[in-house]
Amino acid sequence: MNDLPDCVKRLQKVIQFRTVSKSLRFETGENHGLDCLELPETMRKMHSYIKSEFPSVFSSEKTNVELINDGSFLIHVKVANNFQQSIDQQQNQLPFLLVAHMDVVPTKDDEWKHPPFDGVIEDGFLYGRGSLDDKSAVMAILEALSSLMIDESLACTRDFYIALTHDEEVKGSFGAQQVAPRLAEILDGKELEFILDEGLIVLEDFRPGFPPAAMVGICEKGHLDMKLTVKTHGGHSSIPPSETAVTKLCDALSKLNAYKFPVYLYNTPMHQTLLALSPHFPAVQRSMIKSINTTDYVLKKIISRDPITSTLMQTTKVTTLISGGTAANVIPSECWAVVNCRLHPNDTSDSVMEMTRSVVGPDVTVDVVDKCDPPKCSSTDTPAYSSLVNAIKATFANCDPQPIVAPGLLTGQTDSRHFKHLAQNIYRFNPFWLKRADIERIHGHDERIAISNYEQQIEFFKLFLRDAAFSQSFP
CATH class of the missing domain: 3.40.630.10 (Zn peptidases)
Known part of the structure; x- marks a missing residue:
C-alpha cells in the first residue's frame, strides 16, 4: 500500500x-x-x-x-x-x-x-x-x-x-x-x-x-415526471361496477406503454455519432449513413433493434410509482401512477404531455410532477x-x-x-x-x-x- x-x-x-x-x-x-x-x-x-x-x-x-x-x-x-x-x-x-x-x-x-x-x-x-x-x-x-x-x-x-x-x-x-x-x-x-x-x-x-x-x-436528455390520476365512485367490493378507477388506470397505462414516441435520426446527435463512426462500418452501411437523408427510415429500423441504441433516438417512458386502494374489500375512488419520461432533444415536456393526453383519453387527468426540457x-x-x-x-x-x-x-x-x-x-x-x-x-x-x-x-x-x-x- x-x-x-x-x-x-x-x-x-x-x-x-x-x-x-x-x-x-x-x-x-x-x-x-x-x-x-x-x-x-x-x-x-x-x-x-x-x-x-x-x-x-x-x-x-x-x-x-x-x-x-x-x-x-x-x-x-x-x-x-x-x-x-x-x-x-x-x-x-x-x-x-x-x-x-x-x-x-x-x-x-x-x-x-x-x-x-x-x-x-x-x-x-x-x-x-x-x-x-x-x-x-x-x-x-x-x-x-x-x-x-x-x-x-x-x-x-x-x-x-x-x-x-x-x-x-x-x-x-x-x-x-x-x-x-x-x-x-x-x-x-x-x-x-x-x-x-x-x-x-x-x-x-x-x-x-x-x-x-x-x-x-x-447533449443530454431532459426528464418529465407525469402523474396520471383516475377518479370514480368507490364502494363495497361485494357490488363491483364494470369499471373502476383501478381498471381505468391500468387500461390507460397499457395504452401508454404500447404507444411509441416519434423516432428521430436525421440531424440529431445519433446522426453525428454514425457519421463519426462510419469509416469503421462495412461498405453497405457506410453508404447508407452517407445517404441518410434518403435512408433515414431503414436506418431507424436497424438501429431500433437494439434496445440501448433505440433509446438514443426517441423519448422513453416507464411507470415508476402506482397507488390505489386502502383495504381489500373497498373499491377505491381514486388511483394514480407516476410515469417517468426521458425526453429526446427533439421533444419537449409540453409536446410529450400533449401526446400522453391524446393516448390515455379524457377520463385520465395528466399533471406535471417535475420537468426539465432537454x-x-x-x-x-x-x-x-x-x-x-x-x-x-x-x-x-x-x-x-x-x-x-x-x-x-x-x-x-x-x-x-x-x-x-x-x-x-x-x-x-x-x-x-x-x-x-x-x-x-x-x-x-x-x-x-x-x-x-x-x-x-x-x-x-x-x-x-x-x-x-x-x-x-x-x-
Missing part, C-alpha cells in the same frame, strides 16, 4: 467519506445546505481534507474559492498578473466552467465484494462508491489543476471556474441550482465559452470488430471540442487499439443542465476506459476504477486545462 502514488491515496481517502445524498421532502433543518446528505458531517470532513491536500487551489492568491450553501465549492482560477496579452485577446476569450460532484448514491453494503466506503485496492482496481461517479473526477481535476498551478514555468492565460457540487444525485437543488445564480452574478452578463461535466466514456467493447469508442456528450445540442465545430478530442487522443495514445472519438447523446442528466443558460456549448465526458459489463457498476455494487485509468483521468484533465488555459510564463 505504501508504494501507491499519492494521487491514488488521496482518491482512496475521499472514497472513505460516506457522502450519500438523499431526496428531501421537508424544509431544511439544523444542517441547512447539508440536509440533502445522510451524514452532513462527512461532507464537512471531505471539505477539510481536500482543502488541506490542495493548498495551491484552496489557499492561493491565484484563486478565489467560495463555499455555496454550506456544501458546494465555486472556484475561480484567475488569469495570471504577469501574462502579457492584448486587450482584444482578453475581451474575446470568455471563461469556461468545469463541473464535478462530491455526493454519491446509496449502497446495499452486503451486495459488495468489499465494503463500499473502505477504498479497498485489489488486482489493480480501487473499489468504492464514487470511484467512478464522481469523486474520481473531483480529485482528478484538483490533481491536474494543482500540478499546473505549482509549475512556475506556466501561467494561467484566462479566467475559468470549477464547480464542485454536493447533491447532483438528487437533482441539485442544494448544490448546482445554488451555484448557478452566484456564477451568473460574478459573470455579470458575460457568457461562458463552454462547460465540461461528467457524461459519456470510452467503451472498450463498443461493437464487435470496432476499436474502442470515446463518446463525448454534446438543452440544445452543442457544436462540435469549436476550439473547446477540438481541445477535448486532442486531450482524449493524447491520453490514450499508447493504447492499442486507440479509441475513435465521436459525439453522442447522454441518456441521463448532469448538473450542467442548471448552468445551460450561461453557455452556448456544454460537453459531457469522463475518460473512463470501461467494458459494457462495467457500466452497471455505476450506481450498482462493486463500483471500481483501474488505478492506471485514474492516472489517465488526471492526465486528461492536465492536458485539457494546459491547452485551454495555460501557457509559458513570461518574466
Whole structure:
C-alpha cells in the first residue's frame, strides 16, 4: 500500500467519506445546505481534507474559492498578473466552467465484494462508491489543476471556474441550482465559452470488430415526471361496477406503454455519432449513413433493434410509482401512477404531455410532477471540442487499439443542465476506459476504477486545462 502514488491515496481517502445524498421532502433543518446528505458531517470532513491536500487551489492568491450553501465549492482560477496579452485577446476569450460532484448514491453494503466506503485496492482496481461517479473526477481535476498551478514555468492565460457540487444525485437543488445564480452574478452578463461535466466514456467493447469508442456528450436528455390520476365512485367490493378507477388506470397505462414516441435520426446527435463512426462500418452501411437523408427510415429500423441504441433516438417512458386502494374489500375512488419520461432533444415536456393526453383519453387527468426540457445540442465545430478530442487522443495514445472519438447523446442528466443558460456549448465526458459489463457498476455494487485509468483521468484533465488555459510564463 505504501508504494501507491499519492494521487491514488488521496482518491482512496475521499472514497472513505460516506457522502450519500438523499431526496428531501421537508424544509431544511439544523444542517441547512447539508440536509440533502445522510451524514452532513462527512461532507464537512471531505471539505477539510481536500482543502488541506490542495493548498495551491484552496489557499492561493491565484484563486478565489467560495463555499455555496454550506456544501458546494465555486472556484475561480484567475488569469495570471504577469501574462502579457492584448486587450482584444482578453475581451474575446470568455471563461469556461468545469463541473464535478462530491455526493454519491446509496449502497446495499452486503451486495459488495468489499465494503463500499473502505477504498479497498485489489488486482489493480480501487473499489468504492464514487470511484467512478464522481469523486474520481473531483480529485482528478484538483490533481491536474494543482500540478499546473505549482509549475512556475506556466501561467494561467484566462479566467475559468470549477464547480464542485454536493447533491447532483438528487437533482441539485442544494448544490448546482445554488451555484448557478452566484456564477451568473460574478459573470455579470458575460457568457461562458463552454462547460465540461461528467457524461459519456470510452467503451472498450463498443461493437464487435470496432476499436474502442470515446463518446463525448454534446447533449443530454431532459426528464418529465407525469402523474396520471383516475377518479370514480368507490364502494363495497361485494357490488363491483364494470369499471373502476383501478381498471381505468391500468387500461390507460397499457395504452401508454404500447404507444411509441416519434423516432428521430436525421440531424440529431445519433446522426453525428454514425457519421463519426462510419469509416469503421462495412461498405453497405457506410453508404447508407452517407445517404441518410434518403435512408433515414431503414436506418431507424436497424438501429431500433437494439434496445440501448433505440433509446438514443426517441423519448422513453416507464411507470415508476402506482397507488390505489386502502383495504381489500373497498373499491377505491381514486388511483394514480407516476410515469417517468426521458425526453429526446427533439421533444419537449409540453409536446410529450400533449401526446400522453391524446393516448390515455379524457377520463385520465395528466399533471406535471417535475420537468426539465432537454438543452440544445452543442457544436462540435469549436476550439473547446477540438481541445477535448486532442486531450482524449493524447491520453490514450499508447493504447492499442486507440479509441475513435465521436459525439453522442447522454441518456441521463448532469448538473450542467442548471448552468445551460450561461453557455452556448456544454460537453459531457469522463475518460473512463470501461467494458459494457462495467457500466452497471455505476450506481450498482462493486463500483471500481483501474488505478492506471485514474492516472489517465488526471492526465486528461492536465492536458485539457494546459491547452485551454495555460501557457509559458513570461518574466
